[in-house]
Amino acid sequence: MSVREQASLIREVCVFCLEHKGRCFKDWSGEKIFKYISFHWLNGTLFVARDNDKGYILGVGIAWRVKKDLLVKRENEGLPQFDWSKLDDEGDATLVCDVFGTKKICHQLFDMAMQKWPEARKQPLFTYRNGDLTSLPMARFLT
Numbered sequence: 001m002s003v004r005e006q007a008s009l010i011r012e013v014c015v016f017c018l019e020h021k022g023r024c025f026k027d028w029s030g031e032k033i034f035k036y037i038s039f040h041w042l043n044g045t046l047f048v049a050r051d052n053d054k055g056y057i058l059g060v061g062i063a064w065r066v067k068k069d070l071l072v073k074r075e076n077e078g079l080p081q082f083d084w085s086k087l088d089d090e091g092d093a094t095l096v097c098d099v100f101g102t103k104k105i106c107h108q109l110f111d112m113a114m115q116k117w118p119e120a121r122k123q124p125l126f127t128y129r130n131g132d133l134t135s136l137p138m139a140r141f142l143t
Contacts, residue, residue: 006041013037013048016057017100024098040064043087047112049105059101061109065091065117068124075133089117093124096136 001009014034017025025033040046040062049059064087071093074081081095094117099106114121125136 009048010034010038010041012057013041013046013060016060017098020100024100039084044089044116045087047109049101049108049112059099059105059109061096061099061101061106061113063094063096063113065089065120066093066095066126067091068093071095071126071133091123093126094120096125096127099127 011034014030014037017033017037018030021028021033028036037046043064045062045064047061047063048057049061050056051058066081067090071081082097094113096110096113099109101109127134127136
């Protein structure tokens with residue numbers, strides 16, 4: 001994919017996120033959303049679901065692999081889980097953040113992440129609900 005195509009995709013995802021930002025990006029500027037989406041695109045932690053026939057975006061999700069102990073430690077210390085430092089695929093858990101889409105689309109985004117990290121199917125899955133770190137039951141997403 002050319003740089004121009006990548007930039008176009010990032011722009012399209014940003015527009016989608018701005019239109020559907022809800023609680024995820026409630027107080028974020030367009031510039032900050034652009035940087036955040038770009039960061040996750042470059043790290044391979046941005047997942048985009050599209051309509052197969054028309055090609056438009058149906059949902060967006062961001063997830064990354066983490067070490068569970070570090071995740072819990074950062075939470076207990078009141079530190080943000082995301083700190084703009086390079087992410088890697090190492091970890092014994094997955095943190096799911098900033099998901100936009102219907103329940104069906106969320107399952108599709110989850111499947112994309114599990115294709116990238118098949119070992120994650122057997123490991124803990126976390127997200128934030130109402131500001132609290134929460135463990136999600138993996139069975140809810142396995143199809």
